[in-house]
Amino acid sequence: MQERVAQFEVDHVGFLDASGQVLEDLPEDIADLEVIKQGYRSMVLTRLFDARAINLQRTGQLGTFPSSLGQEAVTIGFSLAMQPNDRLVPSYREHGALLCRGVTLCELLLYWGGDERGSDYQQARKDFPLAVPIATQCLHAAGVATAIKLRSEPQAVVTVCGDGATSKGDFAEALNVAGVWQLPILFVVTNNQWAISVPRESQSHAQTLAQKAIAAGIDCLQVDGNDLLAVEYASRKALERARAGGGPFLIEAITYRMGDHTTADDARRYRDDDEVSSHWQGDPVARIRSYLVEQGGWTKDQEEALQADCQVELERAVADYLAVTPQPASAMFDYLYAELPQAYEGQRQQVIDRAAEGKTDE
Amino acid sequence: MSNSQPDNQPEVLRFGQALNRALGDAMRADDKVFLMGEDIALAGGPFGVTRKLLDEFGENRVRDYPIAEASMVNLAVGAALGGYKPVVEIMFMDFCTLAMDALVNQAAKAHFMFGEQGPVPLVLRTPHGGGLNAGPQHSQCLEAWFAHIPGLIVVCPSNAADAYGLLRAAINDPNPVVFVENKRLYSAKSDFPADPQPIEIGKARTARAGNDLTIVTYGNTVHLAEQVAKERAEQEIDIEIIDLRSLQPWDESAVLTSLSKTHRLIVLHEATEAFGIGAEIAARMADIGFDELDAPIIRLGAPFMPVPYSVALEAEFGPNADQLNAAIDRLLL
Ligand SMILES: Cc1ncc(C[n+]2csc(CCOP(=O)(O)OP(=O)(O)O)c2C)c(N)n1
Numbered sequence: 001m002q003e004r005v006a007q008f009e010v011d012h013v014g015f016l017d018a019s020g021q022v023l024e025d026l027p028e029d030i031a032d033l034e035v036i037k038q039g040y041r042s043m044v045l046t047r048l049f050d051a052r053a054i055n056l057q058r059t060g061q062l063g064t065f066p067s068s069l070g071q072e073a074v075t076i077g078f079s080l081a082m083q084p085n086d087r088l089v090p091s092y093r094e095h096g097a098l099l100c101r102g103v104t105l106c107e108l109l110l111y112w113g114g115d116e117r118g119s120d121y122q123q124a125r126k127d128f129p130l131a132v133p134i135a136t137q138c139l140h141a142a143g144v145a146t147a148i149k150l151r152s153e154p155q156a157v158v159t160v161c162g163d164g165a166t167s168k169g170d171f172a173e174a175l176n177v178a179g180v181w182q183l184p185i186l187f188v189v190t191n192n193q194w195a196i197s198v199p200r201e202s203q204s205h206a207q208t209l210a211q212k213a214i215a216a217g218i219d220c221l222q223v224d225g226n227d228l229l230a231v232e233y234a235s236r237k238a239l240e241r242a243r244a245g246g247g248p249f250l251i252e253a254i255t256y257r258m259g260d261h262t263t264a265d266d267a268r269r270y271r272d273d274d275e276v277s278s279h280w281q282g283d284p285v286a287r288i289r290s291y292l293v294e295q296g297g298w299t300k301d302q303e304e305a306l307q308a309d310c311q312v313e314l315e316r317a318v319a320d321y322l323a324v325t326p327q328p329a330s331a332m333f334d335y336l337y338a339e340l341p342q343a344y345e346g347q348r349q350q351v352i353d354r355a356a357e358g359k360t361d362e
Numbered sequence: 363m364s365n366s367q368p369d370n371q372p373e374v375l376r377f378g379q380a381l382n383r384a385l386g387d388a389m390r391a392d393d394k395v396f397l398m399g400e401d402i403a404l405a406g407g408p409f410g411v412t413r414k415l416l417d418e419f420g421e422n423r424v425r426d427y428p429i430a431e432a433s434m435v436n437l438a439v440g441a442a443l444g445g446y447k448p449v450v451e452i453m454f455m456d457f458c459t460l461a462m463d464a465l466v467n468q469a470a471k472a473h474f475m476f477g478e479q480g481p482v483p484l485v486l487r488t489p490h491g492g493g494l495n496a497g498p499q500h501s502q503c504l505e506a507w508f509a510h511i512p513g514l515i516v517v518c519p520s521n522a523a524d525a526y527g528l529l530r531a532a533i534n535d536p537n538p539v540v541f542v543e544n545k546r547l548y549s550a551k552s553d554f555p556a557d558p559q560p561i562e563i564g565k566a567r568t569a570r571a572g573n574d575l576t577i578v579t580y581g582n583t584v585h586l587a588e589q590v591a592k593e594r595a596e597q598e599i600d601i602e603i604i605d606l607r608s609l610q611p612w613d614e615s616a617v618l619t620s621l622s623k624t625h626r627l628i629v630l631h632e633a634t635e636a637f638g639i640g641a642e643i644a645a646r647m648a649d650i651g652f653d654e655l656d657a658p659i660i661r662l663g664a665p666f667m668p669v670p671y672s673v674a675l676e677a678e679f680g681p682n683a684d685q686l687n688a689a690i691d692r693l694l695l
């Protein structure tokens with residue numbers, strides 16, 4: 001005898017079409033216009049920041065940098081749904097989210113300029129710094145969620161990874177434990193269709209990446225990641241549930257990486273310009289602006305004021321960043337251990353002496 | 363890639379091109395050889411080492427692996443046990459940490475545990491080294507970890523000719539080989555023989571002959587040693603440089619022979635000094651070469667410290683010419 005013992009479905013959610021028109025009646029508790037305006041500002045600022053950071057890198061004033069161009073609605077969308085005391089455990093392309101969490105533009109520039117002081121966030125002290133080793137952060141997030149659960153606090157964790165990252169054991173293992181322990185955690189998979197040069201189809205034969213959650217007994221949803229309303233809404237519902245003890249959730253946000261993987265990459269080696277330009281149709285920034293114009297009476301003057309305001313904020317941060325003096329070389333010993341063991345004092349002294357010699361030589 | 367050369371002129375090749383040529387030649391010579399890695403197919407590898415190999419050998423033999431280092435190397439162990447010769451690339455040596463079970467518990471043990479039925483002819487290529495402002499998780503030199511594991515072979519060439527010869531030898535070798543490539547060398551040019559051959563693993567090379575002092579090193583610091591030796595030659599200090607090329611096994615007799623000539627020894631590497639390759643060589647020479655020594659053996663490596671991300675800090679993160687000169691002075695002055 002054969003009988004069906006389990007059955008699964010994956011839904012896709014979107015509220016706006018590519019031009020920003022509302023597709024069907026919005027839920028009553030959709031984000032209100034003030035929240036969306038705030039999100040829109042963050043998206044504009046993130047886009048300006050991405051362009052400026054690339055420009056700084058090209059002129060030798062910043063290290064290798066990964067732009068989030070085209071993905072702003074994902075990173076801002078889930079951030080809008082977070083409470084201040086939730087925890088963010090991001091991957092490297094989430095500077096939009098970090099900005100929403102209170103990390104400053106100058107801190108972001110410092111980090112990508114190779115100065116680790118940029119990770120010492122003055123606000124958002126309980127959020128994690130950027131993770132570059134792929135998918136490792138998913139397990140750290142599960143650990144943070146475990147701590148929250150042990151303390152029985154009404155908080156939740158958001159962790160973010162890419163489509164490529166879903167191939168890693170860390171990702172599967174994080175889902176598994178989050179399911180078993182019913183951890184308060186939202187996994188956001190930013191499916192931007194590419195992992196450096198490797199397209200989404202070459203990462204997994206699964207029809208959706210969302211369904212990877214199902215194997216761990218975790219509920220999931222695929223969301224139009226270029227639709228700020230949809231990302232915010234789905235994230236908010238998942239986080240409310242998690243904070244209330246309802247367990248983990250996974251959102252696969254469908255978007256597109258409009259830029260190179262990083263400034264060290266040239267995507268023309270492996271993908272057509274035509275493919276890229278066709279995706280401008282779904283531009284998340286233009287889309288939510290249209291929504292604001294139609295639903296919120298967003299005016300040309302408001303738009304111009306916002307752009308100018310963001311520019312000023314950005315340039316001020318760039319000036320601050322460029323004015324930061326590098327740390328002395330001996331600073332590398334400051335954070336190796338909570339306190340430098342006596343055995344390594346000699347090494348630090350050598351570096352200090354060398355620096356002093358260099359100065360007297362001049 | 364090879365532009366036509368006038369006869370009798372040695373060809374000059376970049377380190378990365380030599381590796382590319384070795385892979386191509388090995389794949390042409392043996393259809394059991396295939397490649398796996400992240401971004402190695404259409405993109406040609408993060409440092410261009412696998413460029414154009416997809417065009418010639420197709421996607422069965424040049425495979426982009428989903429991002430999953432642990433599974434890739436364990437799969438390679440299986441493929442090797444299944445009669446193939448996988449050459450896998452781990453994008454940064456730092457991410458070998460993710461494949462440690464595959465390397466240490468599986469690849470290194472299979473032949474020991476299963477005998478003749480268990481050779482693991484796999485090669486793991488991976489770049490190490492800092493100086494590129496890539497931060498503490500993309501700059502490490504972890505070769506000592508692998509040299510510490512019985513069953514693994516570890517090599518680390520310093521120039522295009524050795525890169526070719528050692529990679530061919532590594533692919534031919536029936537054992538698992540960790541093949542370490544210094545990132546700053548990829549674009550470095552050096553002479554390349556007209557008829558390159560595999561180079562025996564375990565044999566060092568005298569990069570420079572001298573009488574006063576021996577520097578034993580490998581990989582990118584061979585060039586630091588050469589630069590300093592050239593400067594010191596002007597002060598009549600005659601330095602011999604041994605380029606180990608292979609770290610496991612390493613050429614003990616070549617080092618001892620050199621020490622017996624110069625009676626002074628510095629072991630230099632980019633990797634962390636504490637508990638490193640240099641510690642092994644120094645301890646061994648202090649034992650079997652004790653009577654030859656006129657001075658203590660000096661080790662020179664990185665401080666006990668992650669590689670800093672900051673440009674300003676990384677610039678001071680040794681080993682550099684100043685430190686090497688100070689070590690030479692300590693032994694000779
Ligand atoms: C463990 C590990 N392996 C490999 C890399 C190199 N690497 C950096 S980004 C990347 C692609 C990641 O793709 P995806 O998860 O889709 O994120 P995206 O870059 O698209 O945001 C790879 C392979 C790494 N950083 N960490």
Ligand SMILES: [Mg+2]
Pocket residue numbers: 162163164190191192193194195196
């Ligand atoms: Mg991706």
